[in-house]
Amino acid sequence: MKLQRKLQQLLKSLIQPLMAVLIGLLTGAVAISLVGASVLETYKVMWDGAFGNFYFVTATLARATPIILIGLGLAIAFRAGVFNMGAEGQMVLGAVSAALAALYVPGSGIIKILAALLAGFLAGGLWSLLAGWMETRFKVQLLISTLLLNYVAVLFAGYLVSRPFQDKSGSAALAQTHMIDQVAWLPKLFQGMSVHMGFVIAIVLAVTLYIILRFTSAGYEVRMLGYNPFFAEYGGINKIKVLLFSMFFSGGIAGLAGTVEVLGSQYRYVEGSLTVPGYAWTGLMAALLANSNPLGTAVAAILLAALQTGAMGMERNTEVPLEIASVIQGVLILFVTAKITMNWWKVKKKAGDIHGAA
């Protein structure tokens, strides 16, 4: 009876994202048939591109790594009831700080790695904390401040790697740092495959966050603040403290996303290497699809990464253009936002009812 109820609840929470994915795929099918290709074959090729053999699976997981971390970071903020839109800036600052730490902190490989992880986490976290502090101190809307701070962060990181810390040794002077010493690289999980230790970090973090949110008093405080800040305050939860902590960890984990990309796959910070693939926005989508459940966010992030790697495979092997993946993603976004808008609308309508005159 109880198990049945739990299963029902699980199913209920899964229906919406699954429907979104299904409708996304159906729309993709329409688009594929419009360009005149076979739907089933194209999807088969896409599937192979994402999960077809061990190499592709690891490539998908490698791509999923920063997306999972971004998603987890955002999930914390969403759970606390704040809309952190600044994952991109937090990630980029984390990445550049990590690269610099790995380059310039003296010591053995492990010390460099730890220093880089710490620097990346702190840079992202403090940047995010700035927005949180402005909200609590001056009532600057977080949604807006985090979004705007992205530009500041990305441009600042760009400046760092095109002026003071630029690697001028190569023939083409790209905007990038020097390459990190090999001892400070995150090890690959399998010889010759692109998935690296960062993926393990991401999964461990997902499980840890799930446990913290579900079973600890800190998690309880975060969730209650997100559900109803008045209730939280009434019950003795320090609203400001919890909000600032949530923002710090939210940004810190986004910073880690940048960090593991630098330490695990690029080995330097290259301008644009994290913003062009749109990791931050894909991570946002993962968190929204999973309704900010950490484990669900990890799964959604892997699915979205698979969609992207699958589309690349599709482009290599068929005439169907890469943009089909964007169509599917676009529909997903549409559905996810439709859900948010619906909820928002419902809440607003209820508030109107309570106040009598609507």
Added chain:
Amino acid sequence: MTYVLEMKDMSKKYGDFLANDRISIHLKKGEVLAIVGENGAGKTTLMRMLYGLEQPTSGEIVLNGKTVKFSGPLDAIESGIGMVHQHFMLFSDFSVTENIVIGHEPKRNGFFNRKAAAEKVKELSEHYKINVNPLKKAGDCSIGEQQRIEILKVLFQGADIIILDEPTAVLTPLEVEELLKTIQFLAEQGKSIILITHKLPEVMKVADQITVLRNGKVTGNVLKQQTDVEQLATMMVGRELQKLTDRIQLDGDPLLVVENLTIGGKDAKPILDQLSLTVHRGEIVGIAGVSGNGQSELIQAIAGLRKIDSGNVRLGDSSFSGKTVAYRRNAGLAHIPEDRYLWGAAKEASVEETGLMGYYRKRNFNQSSFIKLNAFRKLVRGWIDRFEIKTPSLDEKSGNLSGGNLQKLIVARELGFETDFLIAAEPTRGVDIGAMEYIHEAIIEKRNNGDGILLVSSELSEILTLSDRIAVMYEGKIVDILDRNEATEERLSVLMAGGNENEASTKTTTTA
């Protein structure tokens, strides 16, 4: 005499649940019919069927001798049935006139004729002695005025049968008086009124005929002359009401001491003005007042939810100045909040999570910051048994509980802290009589245990039943404190309206 309205054997099934089971009512011209019953007794369902909002599973509605079927409220309105909802449906940015004539605007050359509309509204308001200002914005009107707008709207639409759904729930005592007069006047003018309520004293004042519902069935149909409040209550609850436990005489030390508490307002007038108040151990101090005179702010200031400009709050030996909510709660404060949805719970959170608030910090339920859910669940199950809280499971969302059950959960949670001091703000708002008995009993028990309680309620009867002393608040000050045995509803009403206390006391007692 023939009936203007008969509802015969009305039944309504939702799935397996029988919300209305062969309910019959009848109503004469110029008569006031009160339909009373606890929450969930089926009053609202019955009225929704009459107003065309629900289709009956079986049964017949006979209007002026003819069987009718309504497919929507518009049909009902056309047939002369009007409904004043519990939650007003007004456009706050429109004027009173516009709100009243909406849908039936007087026109000139096809355009809305504002002048004619205002005239008509004025006429109507004078004819039925229902006072409104036609040009005011609806959003600027008080709750009482808003209700009058709703009544006029219904009259403007030509209703002969007027349904009033819990009309007094939101009103101040003086507004209630006025509304009851209006109801009687309308009935004298030949309108038939259906009054949905669970407040029996009001029923005894205005109703001609009373139909009692319980669990979807009619348990009594009586004329006013043949009944009294006790009999009606017994029919409503299905058993005799228990008498409250006797209060033990206690002379406790001061527990909560509020001194010169001041909170400034937006304009020159402060919200709380040098307010001082003491609650002793073993004492219930009731705060009476028309809402908006600073009661909410006083509670929030004591609980630490609102900044104060000057003054002191002390609980026992702990000074609350500048202290957090958590500190105050640890020092012995529990708090049943006035608005259960705003402060008291999170709708999205489960029953268990709503109950957990505050407890998750306690050592019994917290092991190196992991919450001991199993131990806590035992506690919540205890509350559910003791207060008969109806919930399918502990995982149910709090927002899905009925208002009364959620209130019981909150009351159980706050009593469960076993603190020395309790703020009980509107502890029984929206709960049925059975639950009210439980909650009142629990509060008296806590008092007899030697704990102090500050009770704030908009129900004077509740204040009079429970309090040892009654403080009347008016414009941010306590204008008078009466002893339990010298307080009467009349005397409190006058003080609450800012009336002169001497005037009041000479009228009621000579030895005060």
